[in-house]
Amino acid sequence: MSLTLTVDGERWRRHLRTFADATPGLVPVAKGNGYGFRVGRLARRAAWLGVDTLAVGTYDELAEVYQRFDGDLLVLTPWRPTCHEVPDGVPARRVIHTVSRLSDLLALIDRDPGARIVLERMTSMRRHGMSADELRTAARLLDRRPARVEGVALHLPLAGGTHLTEVMRLVNDVVAAELPTRTLWVSHLTPRELASLRTSYADFEVRPRIGTDLWLGDREALRVTATVLDVHEVERGDVFGYRGRTAPKAGHILVVSGGTAQGIGLEAPIGDHSLRARAATLARGGMDAVGFVRSPFTVDGKARLFAEPPHMQASMLFLPHGPRVPQVGDEIAVRVRHTATDFDRIVVT
Numbered sequence: 407m408s409l410t411l412t413v414d415g416e417r418w419r420r421h422l423r424t425f426a427d428a429t430p431g432l433v434p435v436a437k438g439n440g441y442g443f444r445v446g447r448l449a450r451r452a453a454w455l456g457v458d459t460l461a462v463g464t465y466d467e468l469a470e471v472y473q474r475f476d477g478d479l480l481v482l483t484p485w486r487p488t489c490h491e492v493p494d495g496v497p498a499r500r501v502i503h504t505v506s507r508l509s510d511l512l513a514l515i516d517r518d519p520g521a522r523i524v525l526e527r528m529t530s531m532r533r534h535g536m537s538a539d540e541l542r543t544a545a546r547l548l549d550r551r552p553a554r555v556e557g558v559a560l561h562l563p564l565a566g567g568t569h570l571t572e573v574m575r576l577v578n579d580v581v582a583a584e585l586p587t588r589t590l591w592v593s594h595l596t597p598r599e600l601a602s603l604r605t606s607y608a609d610f611e612v613r614p615r616i617g618t619d620l621w622l623g624d625r626e627a628l629r630v631t632a633t634v635l636d637v638h639e640v641e642r643g644d645v646f647g648y649r650g651r652t653a654p655k656a657g658h659i660l661v662v663s664g665g666t667a668q669g670i671g672l673e674a675p676i677g678d679h680s681l682r683a684r685a686a687t688l689a690r691g692g693m694d695a696v697g698f699v700r701s702p703f704t705v706d707g708k709a710r711l712f713a714e715p716p717h718m719q720a721s722m723l724f725l726p727h728g729p730r731v732p733q734v735g736d737e738i739a740v741r742v743r744h745t746a747t748d749f750d751r752i753v754v755t
């Protein structure tokens with residue numbers, strides 16, 4: 407009765423091992439919904455991979471990982487005076503703080519003079535980070551203080567061709583700042599970009615922080631299914647659902663597990679939502695011409711339409727006559743965004 411993630415354990419572990427072997431300095435990222443696996447499981451996998459550092463998104467997430475992984479813990483969200491509480495039990499010296507503002511740097515070393523610190527340099531993301539000038543000021547502030555500078559972080563945007571020109575410019579700022587560190591924590595560089603960065607700055611240690619390509623890099627190892635909870639035959643004009651809609655033609659209403667609570671949204675995760683595509687569907691007299699939206703649930707390999715917006719833990723689908731009608735208890739495949747889905751069950755085979 408669940409939205410289930412089934413993991414081919416052997417295949418997944420083989421992919422993780424191969425990826426880690428090919429990625430020197432790898433820092434696995436375990437945050438949010440744990441990319442669908444939950445953060446705790448990822449922490450155990452990171453321990454199994456033998457890496458020395460695990461990155462989490464927030465201070466709260468430290469509580470989920472520190473007993474499952476015993477190396478260093480990098481917090482990706484920058485430290486703020488109002489938002490830095492290390493949960494009870496987490497050894498303070500295992501935590502590496504990301505600091506992105508000079509005022510926060512002063513506040514942090516005031517509270518914890520021996521803090522371990524990664525300074526974030528602003529990138530074209532424009533999310534968090536210091537300018538080149540601020541980085542130089544930070545270096546002066548930290549000079550002869552007991553705080554441990556563990557490196558400089560560069561968080562790059564996902565899209566947009568090559569990052570290499572930007573990265574080289576930013577690393578030059580790091581060199582110019584004369585910080586007492588030779589470690590770069592980078593995000594979203596390709597293996598080739600990482601290799602050329604290492605070639606150009608051979609005296610730096612490069613630490614790629616990676617989540618998606620590591621945990622979700624072999625989709626063949628992952629299968630998502632929903633249970634068919636009920637099946638009702640309908641004639642054209644039959645009323646159904648919370649909104650009293652009528653069936654536009656004869657077919658079946660399927661009730662399947664998985665709804666808004668698991669992150670099943672009204673919008674299909676894959677598909678062409680352009681106006682032109684919609685117009686083409688209208689012209690063909692397709693079902694979404696009468697207001698039906700494609701769902702992520704598939705029957706016979708084809709995405710099926712929501713009969714109405716997803717409910718909290720179940721969804722109603724409309725299946726026109728034609729395809730094989732699944733039976734109560736059958737499992738059907740679902741296409742989801744793993745980073746936005748809370749599975750009821752995770753089964754590792």
Ligand SMILES: *Cc1c(COP(=O)(O)O)cnc(C)c1O
Pocket residue numbers: 435437482561592593594615616617618619
């Ligand atoms: C989430 C995150 C990552 C990992 O991103 P993926 O695209 O999942 O590899 C890396 N760096 C930072 C700062 C992040 O917040």
